[in-house]
Amino acid sequence: MSGRKKSLPDEISRKMLEAISNILGLKAADVMKDPIYANKDTTVFEAARILDNSDRGEIIVLDDNKKVIGIVTERDIVRRAVAKDLDLKQTKLEDIMTKKVVVVLADADLGTVAKVMSSKGIRRVPVVNRFGKLLGVIDSRDLASALTTQKDVLERMVSGLEAELARVTKELMSREEVKKLDKSAERIYE
Numbered sequence: 001m002s003g004r005k006k007s008l009p010d011e012i013s014r015k016m017l018e019a020i021s022n023i024l025g026l027k028a029a030d031v032m033k034d035p036i037y038a039n040k041d042t043t044v045f046e047a048a049r050i051l052d053n054s055d056r057g058e059i060i061v062l063d064d065n066k067k068v069i070g071i072v073t074e075r076d077i078v079r080r081a082v083a084k085d086l087d088l089k090q091t092k093l094e095d096i097m098t099k100k101v102v103v104v105l106a107d108a109d110l111g112t113v114a115k116v117m118s119s120k121g122i123r124r125v126p127v128v129n130r131f132g133k134l135l136g137v138i139d140s141r142d143l144a145s146a147l148t149t150q151k152d153v154l155e156r157m158v159s160g161l162e163a164e165l166a167r168v169t170k171e172l173m174s175r176e177e178v179k180k181l182d183k184s185a186e187r188i189y190e
Contacts, residue, residue, distance in 0.1 A: 015046035023048050028113050029106035031146040032127040032136030035060050040069065044081045047072055047093055058124045058137065061097050068126050070097030090108045102129045110146055113138060 037060040038047060047059050051074060061070035072093050078097035081088055103126045104113050117140065125134040138152055 035137040045088040
């Protein structure tokens, strides 16, 4: 096959598979955003200020090696500190953080990320490298946006592929080889 020019249908198929692989191949690292993080000794008051200034809903709590040891959300601040009338300027993140944090690897595909978030009932997930160091965070809005974009692009690609396949089929059907095959088939059925 080397040296031979690829047929138009083969070339179209190759390009479509490549494009689909690129779209479906999105990884956590492709859609994560920069994380907001702090250490366990940060006060709840400081964390609330950080969240307010960043317009984000979570702070990832890291140890000295930049590994995830907790997560604190706006909801945690309200339920675990404000509602319990804790002194926000004295209470540390360590006191209110979720300690069993679910994380995903940066190379996890979006389907895996969606399954993890859904099965664990979480709206935010830190993204880490294979050594457990924080790289980013994905929230449900990021995931929904990326998956919706994938779906829309795939729908457009399928529509375009259908049109292109119809055109190629018409082109191939008009070729002399197809006409010869039709004549051969007619002889077989006579």
